[in-house]
Amino acid sequence: xxxxxxxxxxxxxxxxxxxxLSFSQEKPKIDAGLKEKTINKICxxxxxxxxFPETANKISEYLKTQSNTNAYDNITDPVEFGEILTSDVxxxxxxxxxxxxxxxxxxxxxxxxxxxxxDPEREKEMLQMMKAENFGFKTVERLSGNIGYVDFRYFGDExxxxxxxASVMKFLANTDAIIFDLRLNGGGSPTGIRLIxxxxxxxxxxxxxxxxxxxxxxxxxFWTLRKxxxxxxxxxxxxxxxxxxxxxxxxxxxxxLKNLKRAxxxxxxxxxxxxxxxxxxxxxxxxxxxxxGRAINPITHTNWEGTGVTPDVPVTSEKAxxxxxxxxxxxxxxxxxxxxxxxxxxxxxxxxxASINAPVLDEKTMQSYxxxxxxxxxxxxxxxxxxxxxxxKNML
Amino acid sequence: xxxxxxDTFMFKDxxxxxxxxxxxxxxxxxxxTGLYDNGDKESSQKTN
Numbered sequence: 432x433x434x435x436x437x438x439x440x441x442x443x444x445x446x447x448x449x450x451x452l453s454f455s456q457e458k459p460k461i462d463a464g465l466k467e468k469t470i471n472k473i474c475x476x477x478x479x480x481x482x483f484p485e486t487a488n489k490i491s492e493y494l495k496t497q498s499n500t501n502a503y504d505n506i507t508d509p510v511e512f513g514e515i516l517t518s519d520v521x522x523x524x525x526x527x528x529x530x531x532x533x534x535x536x537x538x539x540x541x542x543x544x545x546x547x548x549x550d551p552e553r554e555k556e557m558l559q560m561m562k563a564e565n566f567g568f569k570t571v572e573r574l575s576g577n578i579g580y581v582d583f584r585y586f587g588d589e590x591x592x593x594x595x596x597a598s599v600m601k602f603l604a605n606t607d608a609i610i611f612d613l614r615l616n617g618g619g620s621p622t623g624i625r626l627i628x629x630x631x632x633x634x635x636x637x638x639x640x641x642x643x644x645x646x647x648x649x650x651x652x653f654w655t656l657r658k659x660x661x662x663x664x665x666x667x668x669x670x671x672x673x674x675x676x677x678x679x680x681x682x683x684x685x686x687x688l689k690n691l692k693r694a695x696x697x698x699x700x701x702x703x704x705x706x707x708x709x710x711x712x713x714x715x716x717x718x719x720x721x722x723x724g725r726a727i728n729p730i731t732h733t734n735w736e737g738t739g740v741t742p743d744v745p746v747t748s749e750k751a752x753x754x755x756x757x758x759x760x761x762x763x764x765x766x767x768x769x770x771x772x773x774x775x776x777x778x779x780x781x782x783x784x785a786s787i788n789a790p791v792l793d794e795k796t797m798q799s800y801x802x803x804x805x806x807x808x809x810x811x812x813x814x815x816x817x818x819x820x821x822x823x824k825n826m827l
Numbered sequence: 828x829x830x831x832x833x834d835t836f837m838f839k840d841x842x843x844x845x846x847x848x849x850x851x852x853x854x855x856x857x858x859x860t861g862l863y864d865n866g867d868k869e870s871s872q873k874t875n
Contacts, residue, residue, distance in 0.1 A: 575842050771865060778864040782842055785831035792830050800848050804859045805871035 461509040465716065470494050470503075472713050473516070473531065480723045481529070482645050482706050490523045509533040513717060525737060527704045528679065528722040531713070541712040558591070566592045567619070570612075571599050576760050576779045579606030580752075586619030586680045589626045596623075597660035600630045604661060608668040608759040611684075614698060614748050618679025621653055621707070628684065629656040631693055633665040639687045642707055644724040668762055670755040673698035673740060674748035679707070683726055685740045690730040695758065697744040698751035705734035753787045756780075835862075 474491035481487035497503060497519060506512045513533040520529050544550060561567075570582040581599055586592070603609055611627075621642060628639055636654040643650045671685050671694045682701045688694035706722030713719050726734040746754045757780045764776035801811045828836035834848040845862040849870070858872040 774866060775864045779842060781831060782837050785829065785837060790830050790832060792833060796833065799856055802856070802873050803875035804873050807859060807861075807871055809859070 459509055460507045461512050461716075463504070465509075465714075466503055466506070466512060467498065469512075469713055469717055470498050470516070473520075473717075473719060476711065476713065476719060476721060477520075480646050480708075480711075480721050481524075482643075482708075482722055482725050483524075484645075486524050486526075490520050493523050494519060509716060526706055526722055527702065528706045528708060528720055530720045532718050532720075533716060534718050535716050537710070537718045538712040538715055541710070541718065542715070545712075561587060561591065566595045567616075568595055568599055571602050573602075573606060574610075574756065576756075576763065576776055577605070577607045578756060578759050579603035579609040580612065581609065582612035582615070584616050586616075586621075586623030586627070586684070588620045589622035592623050593626060593660065596626055596630075600627075600659070600664075601661045604664070606667070607763055608670065609664070610670045610672060610752065610755050610759065611694075612672045612752065613677045613681040613685060614672050614674040614751060616677055616681035618681050618683075618704070621651075621680065621683065624680055624684045624687070625653050625655065626659070628687060629659050630661065630663055631665065631667070631669055631688070633663060634658075637691065638729040639691075640683055641727040641729065642724050643727055644707075646723045650727070668759060669694040670759055671696050671698075672748070672751040672755055673701050673742055674751070675699050675702055675739075676748075677740070678702035679704045682735050682740050686726075686728060686735050689740065689743065690728055695744060695755070696740060696742040697755040697758065698742050698746060699748050700739040700741050700745075701735065703735065703737065703739040705736035750787055753783050757783050 474494060477487040477490055478484065481490070494516070503512065503515065506515060510533045513531045516531040517529070520531065521527060540553075544553075564584075566587045567585040568581070568583045570580065572580045574580050579602075581603065583599075621640070625639060628637075632655045634657050636657060639653045639655060641650050641652050669688060671688060673681075673685055673696055677685065677698075678701065682704065685694075685696050685701060689696050705726045707724045707726070708720060708722035710718050710720050725736065728734055744754060744758065760776045760780040760783070764773045764780070767773050767776070797811050801809050828838060828846065831837050831845070834850070836846045836848075838844055838846075843864040847860045847862055848856055849858045849860055851857050856873055858870055860868055860870045862868055
C-alpha cells in the first residue's frame with residue numbers, strides 16, 4: 432500500500448514536471464534583437480502606409496525613443512510586447528484602428544499568400560464561419576406598434592450578406608419605423624454599409640461617404656444603389672442605437688444617416704474610429720492593422736475620428752432601445768389622424784416609459800390595494816409582488 | 828402587475844390592458860377599473 436502511494440506520488444510529480452516543462456517550452460519569449468527588428472519594421476511600414484505621414488513620423492520617433500530609453504527591456508512575453516506597442520502607437524496617433532498583435536500563425540499565412548490569389552479553402556472556411564453567425568444578424572423582430580427592430584454585429588461585404596440583408600429587410604418591409612441596433616456592432620465593410628443604407632433611400636443615388644487611401648492616393652466614392660432586392664423605404668422613420676462599443680463601419684453607418692438627416696441616433700457617443708485599413712504581416716511573429724485610409728463625409732467634409740458620432744438623443748446604451756421605441760411611437764402618433772390608433776401608440780409609449788422608469792410603491796400603499804373587487808381579486812406577498820386574478824380564468 | 832403610476836398598473840405580455848385603483852376624496856380605495864387601449868373601461872366596486 433505504501434509503495435503504491437509512493438509510486439502514485441512519483442507519477443504525479445513526474446506529470447507535474449512534464450506539464451511544467453511543456454508549458455515552459457510552449458511559452459515563447461521575445462529577445463532584444465526581435466524587439467528592435469519589429470520596431471524598425473513597424474516604423475518603416477507606418478511611414479509608407481499610415482494615412483497621415485506626419486503622424487507616422489511622430490509615432491516612429493516615439494517608438495525609437497522608447498526603445499533607446501530601455502522602456503521595452505524588461506518585456507519577455509511577445510503577447511505583452513504587442514500590447515504595449517499598440518498602447519504606445521495609439522498614445523501618439525489616438526487611432527484605435529492602429530493595432531499590433533503577436534500572431535505567428537496569421538503572419539505566416541499572410542506572408543505566404545502575399546501577391547497570390549486568395550486561397551479558396553480559406554475563403555470557404557471564412558464563409559462557413561460567417562454563415563454560422565448568420566452574417567452578424569442576431570435578431571430581427573416586429574415590436575408592438577409595428578416597429579421593426581434589427582440587431583446586427585458587423586457589416587459583411589455586400590456580395591456575401593446581400594441575401595441575408597434582403598430577407599431581413601423584407602421581414603421589416605411592412606413596419607412603420609425601423610430601429611437599427613448597433614450597440615454591439617464593431618464595423619466591417621463599406622459595401623455592406625452601402626447596401627443596407629440603400630434600402631432607406633429612393634431610387635436616385637445618394638452620396639453616402641468617400642474613403643481616401645494614402646497608399647494608392649485614390650478616393651473611392653460610396654453612393655446608394657439604385658436597385659435592391661426588396662422594397663425601398665425612403666420615408667420610414669429610422670432610429671440607430673449606439674454605444675461606446677459601436678465602432679468603425681458601424682460609426683460610418685450612423686454618421687452617414689445622421690448627416691443626411693435620415694435617422695435619429697439614440698444612445699452613447701460611439702467608439703471613435705474613422706480610419707479603414709487592413710491587417711499586414713510585420714515579420715514572422717507580428718501583424719499590424721494598418722489604417723491607410725480615412726472617411727470623408729460629403730456633407731461635413733470630415734469624419735468622426737477624434738470625436739465619435741454624437742447621438743441626437745444622448746442616453747445610456749442600456750436605455751437606448753426603450754428610448755428610441757418611445758420616440759418612434761410618439762412620432763407615429765403625431766403623424767396619424769385616426770384617434771384610436773393615435774391613442775394606442777401613446778398608450779404603448781407610456782407602457783415602455785414605465786418599464787424603464789417604474790415608480791416604486793411602498794408596502795403600505797400596495798397593502799391598501801388588496802381585496803376583492805367583484806370577480807377580481809388583488810393580493811400582495813412579502814416579495815413585494817402585487818397580483819390580480821379574476822375568478823374567470825380569462826379575466827385579469 | 829407593474830406600476831406605471833401610484834394607482835395604475837400594467838401587465839407583462841398584455842400591452843392592451845391596465846388596471847387602475849379607484850379612490851374616494853379621502854384616499855380610500857373604492858374599486859378598480861380595467862382600462863383597454865381601445866378606450867374601453869370596466870369598473871368593479873370593492874366588495875371585501
